[in-house]
Amino acid sequence: MNLKTLWRTLVAGAALALVFSLDMGSAQAAGGDQKFNSVCAGCHSIGGGKRVGPDLKGVTDRRSEAWLLKFIKSSQAMINAGDPDAVKVFNEYNKTPMPDMAQFSDADIKDILEYIKGGGGGPAPAMAPATPADIKLGGELFQGIVRLKNGGAACNSCHHVTNDAVIGGGVLAKDLTEVFTRVGGTGVGAILGKPPFPVMEAAYKDAPITPEESRALVGFLQDVDKKRAMQTPKDYGNQLVLGGVGMFAVLMGLYSFAWRRRKPGPVNQAIFDRQVKSQ
Amino acid sequence: MDIRAQVSMVFHLDKCIGCHTCSIACKNIWTDRKGVEYQWWNNVETKPGTGYPGKWEDQDIYKGGWERGGDGKIHLKGAGKGKGLANIFHNPYLPSVEDYYEPFTYNYLNLIEAPPGDDQPTARPVSLITGEPMDVQMGPNWDDDLSGTPDYARNDPNLKKLSPAEQEAMFQLERMAFFYLPRICNHCLNPGCVASCPSGAIYKRGEDGVVLINQEVCRAWRMCVTACPYKKSYYNWHTGKSEKCILCYPRMEAGYAPACMHSCVGRIRYLGVMLYDADKIEKTASLPENELVNGHLDIIQDPFDPEVIEAAKKNGVPDSTIKAAQMSPTYKFVKEWGMALPLHAEFRTLPMLFYVPPLLPVMASVTETDGAQKSKLNPIAKTWTDNWLYDTSTEELWGTIEQSRFPLKYMASMFTAGDEKAMAERLKKLMAVRIYRRWKTVGDIDEAKVNQVLKDTKLTHESAEAIYYLTSLAKFNDRFVVPPAHREQAIEMLEFTGDVKGSTGFGFRQKPERGM
Numbered sequence: 001m002n003l004k005t006l007w008r009t010l011v012a013g014a015a016l017a018l019v020f021s022l023d024m025g026s027a028q029a030a031g032g033d034q035k036f037n038s039v040c041a042g043c044h045s046i047g048g049g050k051r052v053g054p055d056l057k058g059v060t061d062r063r064s065e066a067w068l069l070k071f072i073k074s075s076q077a078m079i080n081a082g083d084p085d086a087v088k089v090f091n092e093y094n095k096t097p098m099p100d101m102a103q104f105s106d107a108d109i110k111d112i113l114e115y116i117k118g119g120g121g122g123p124a125p126a127m128a129p130a131t132p133a134d135i136k137l138g139g140e141l142f143q144g145i146v147r148l149k150n151g152g153a154a155c156n157s158c159h160h161v162t163n164d165a166v167i168g169g170g171v172l173a174k175d176l177t178e179v180f181t182r183v184g185g186t187g188v189g190a191i192l193g194k195p196p197f198p199v200m201e202a203a204y205k206d207a208p209i210t211p212e213e214s215r216a217l218v219g220f221l222q223d224v225d226k227k228r229a230m231q232t233p234k235d236y237g238n239q240l241v242l243g244g245v246g247m248f249a250v251l252m253g254l255y256s257f258a259w260r261r262r263k264p265g266p267v268n269q270a271i272f273d274r275q276v277k278s279q
Numbered sequence: 280m281d282i283r284a285q286v287s288m289v290f291h292l293d294k295c296i297g298c299h300t301c302s303i304a305c306k307n308i309w310t311d312r313k314g315v316e317y318q319w320w321n322n323v324e325t326k327p328g329t330g331y332p333g334k335w336e337d338q339d340i341y342k343g344g345w346e347r348g349g350d351g352k353i354h355l356k357g358a359g360k361g362k363g364l365a366n367i368f369h370n371p372y373l374p375s376v377e378d379y380y381e382p383f384t385y386n387y388l389n390l391i392e393a394p395p396g397d398d399q400p401t402a403r404p405v406s407l408i409t410g411e412p413m414d415v416q417m418g419p420n421w422d423d424d425l426s427g428t429p430d431y432a433r434n435d436p437n438l439k440k441l442s443p444a445e446q447e448a449m450f451q452l453e454r455m456a457f458f459y460l461p462r463i464c465n466h467c468l469n470p471g472c473v474a475s476c477p478s479g480a481i482y483k484r485g486e487d488g489v490v491l492i493n494q495e496v497c498r499a500w501r502m503c504v505t506a507c508p509y510k511k512s513y514y515n516w517h518t519g520k521s522e523k524c525i526l527c528y529p530r531m532e533a534g535y536a537p538a539c540m541h542s543c544v545g546r547i548r549y550l551g552v553m554l555y556d557a558d559k560i561e562k563t564a565s566l567p568e569n570e571l572v573n574g575h576l577d578i579i580q581d582p583f584d585p586e587v588i589e590a591a592k593k594n595g596v597p598d599s600t601i602k603a604a605q606m607s608p609t610y611k612f613v614k615e616w617g618m619a620l621p622l623h624a625e626f627r628t629l630p631m632l633f634y635v636p637p638l639l640p641v642m643a644s645v646t647e648t649d650g651a652q653k654s655k656l657n658p659i660a661k662t663w664t665d666n667w668l669y670d671t672s673t674e675e676l677w678g679t680i681e682q683s684r685f686p687l688k689y690m691a692s693m694f695t696a697g698d699e700k701a702m703a704e705r706l707k708k709l710m711a712v713r714i715y716r717r718w719k720t721v722g723d724i725d726e727a728k729v730n731q732v733l734k735d736t737k738l739t740h741e742s743a744e745a746i747y748y749l750t751s752l753a754k755f756n757d758r759f760v761v762p763p764a765h766r767e768q769a770i771e772m773l774e775f776t777g778d779v780k781g782s783t784g785f786g787f788r789q790k791p792e793r794g795m
């Protein structure tokens with residue numbers, strides 16, 4: 001399974017989890033803004049650029065309300081049915097399926113569309129630029145040098161970033177080097193605050209990341225993203241294998257030297273060699 | 280003075296007939312299990328020969344025993360702290376299973392269950408280790424009695440000390456001879472196995488000096504297999520633990536002789552307690568090679584000496600053990616008569632199994648004789664009526680010892696760390712007892728000559744008689760003086776015996792009810 005498929009599986013799973021986790025919340029949500037921010041904003045922005053999914057600014061002009069209703073309820077059904085627009089969007093966004101929003105009634109969706117039509121809350125308030133101290137703290141939190149306040153697992157147990165300041169992390173989840181480009185500061189913040197991926201959600205369910213930590217981590221990831229071109233990740237290629245073979249030979253040589261006086265074989269080998277053997 | 284008790288053994292090699300009854304008795308009791316099929320805690324070797332495992336005496340191969348360093352201190356040759364740690368995951372001097380022999384059985388079932396066919400069914404040998412059919416390369420006592428063969432006899436490590444001419448002389452058909460060497464664990468005073476064990480699993484029992492491996496502590500580093508120069512610690516591949524001769528301690532605690540000794544057909548084996556001074560062990564084991572044997576014998580103390588008895592009592596040696604030491608047949612052979620010697624004292628483990636060396640067939644000539652020659656012979660010579668003479672006598676009384684078919688150098692290499700004089704002394708004693716008995720029973724020797732012979736060997740009529748008795752007539756209880764085990768004391772060390780008083784013995788398992 002390559003990383004892309006893994007990512008896709010995760011996203012699909014995350015969406016499913018979202019459905020359940022937001023069941024109660026949506027019942028009490030009054031307006032479209034609340035619903036949008038709690039469910040859609042993880043993947044979509046309104047005038048904030050592409051994230052996991054497309055920027056939704058002006059989507060109500062681009063598509064009919066009926067099309068949108070159908071897509072939001074079950075995008076996969078439309079794609080499977082071969083709707084050309086739906087297939088186009090699906091392919092454009094790396095075939096990442098959008099989860100079915102079965103928890104929303106038509107009225108709920110209309111509320112959300114109304115909110116989008118209104119331009120949302122405008123571009124997200126610009127976050128205060130992360131200070132070097134924030135970035136440093138973020139790096140330490142990422143690696144677990146400083147523990148997360150509520151005891152959550154450090155990011156690098158599952159994630160990796162290509163950065164000279166950081167020792168390589170895990171490969172269980174997505175490489176986060178370019179996550180800032182991919183989902184933006186708000187997206188990262190949203191994911192950290194309320195992880196949409198089931199594994200991550202479970203991991204931080206009882207140990208939520210605090211807003212301060214989230215800010216530091218976003219700052220760190222932004223910094224990582226910015227500096228990624230300047231990193232010099234090493235690609236050992238065949239050298240790694242050849243090095244291993246060479247080292248093995250050296251070790252064997254060392255052993256045969258250290259134990260050069262070992263007993264070479266049975267003392268009666270000469271006798272055994274003369275004996276008649278069965279076929 | 281730190282007097283302790285040691286159960287020691289004497290094997291009288293002149294009496295060993297090489298029947299392997301001892302080996303079988305031991306195997307049936309202790310090593311008839313999976314994983315130990317190849318182990319012979321007791322084995323009997325033919326000398327000259329390579330033995331079991333092959334060439335075990337050659338410590339250039341197996342690195343067993345102790346070495347005396349330049350500073351006069353001893354250290355283990357192939358194991359110990361530094362070397363043990365360096366080789367802890369690969370012990371480079373271990374004997375392989377081929378050096379013992381790969382144990383096998385035969386697929387007997389095939390003889391009756393083979394489907395009908397053109398050929399007679401056979402029972403193929405099957406390895407007891409892998410379960411696969413195998414070619415038998417070697418078996419227990421494979422080299423038994425092969426005293427002249429180039430493969431076994433001429434590869435005897437003891438021959439290294441002999442010149443090629445001397446070796447050649449040994450293997451002339453007319454001069455060829457061999458003897459048997461039964462071996463068990465020596466229960467040494469300075470055991471290499473105990474010193475080498477990284478887990479501390481091997482210990483020497485305080486009450487009788489039996490060396491044992493605690494099976495619960497053993498972690499199969501197998502350093503003891505290397506460190507024991509006699510190769511009497513074996514690895515059980517099934518349990519992953521090492522095992523060795525336990526001197527049948529369960530039998531001894533019950534007052535019986537160990538199985539190998541009990542079953543010995545030739546009655547060559549003697550067992551008894553000896554008291555020794557533990558303070559002298561390190562100094563003795565570090566002695567230069569030519570002083571080793573005498574130093575070893577000096578460790579053993581006189582059980583009648585009041586000072587020794589007092590020191591022994593102070594150390595908690597029970598009176599019954601001291602009494603057993605005074606009656607010990609091994610003390611008589613080793614110290615009182617000075618006839619028995621340790622095997623390969625140069626390994627410096629101070630073995631407590633002693634051997635009365637064999638007085639092998641001395642040189643003889645078969646010639647046709649006439650009256651003139653006859654008159655020159657001493658009265659020991661025997662002539663037949665047809666004037667053929669089988670002559671084992673010489674003009675000089677002890678000449679035959681020097682000319683024996685086995686060069687003294689060879690015997691000395693085995694028993695006295697190369698000291699031929701000490702070796703000759705023991706052989707002369709054996710010869711002296713024979714001459715004494717010949718005088719007594721046949722009467723064709725002068726009494727003056729007998730007295731001369733006994734004087735030369737520092738024996739008396741009484742001691743010669745006693746040696747004869749213990750060698751030839753001794754009854755079971757003379758040969759084996761097993762010290763009482765005092766299990767009651769052992770139990771009291773483990774638990775308070777008052778606890779169980781009244782809780783065992785005659786009584787009712789259920790409370791009796793009275794009335795109807």
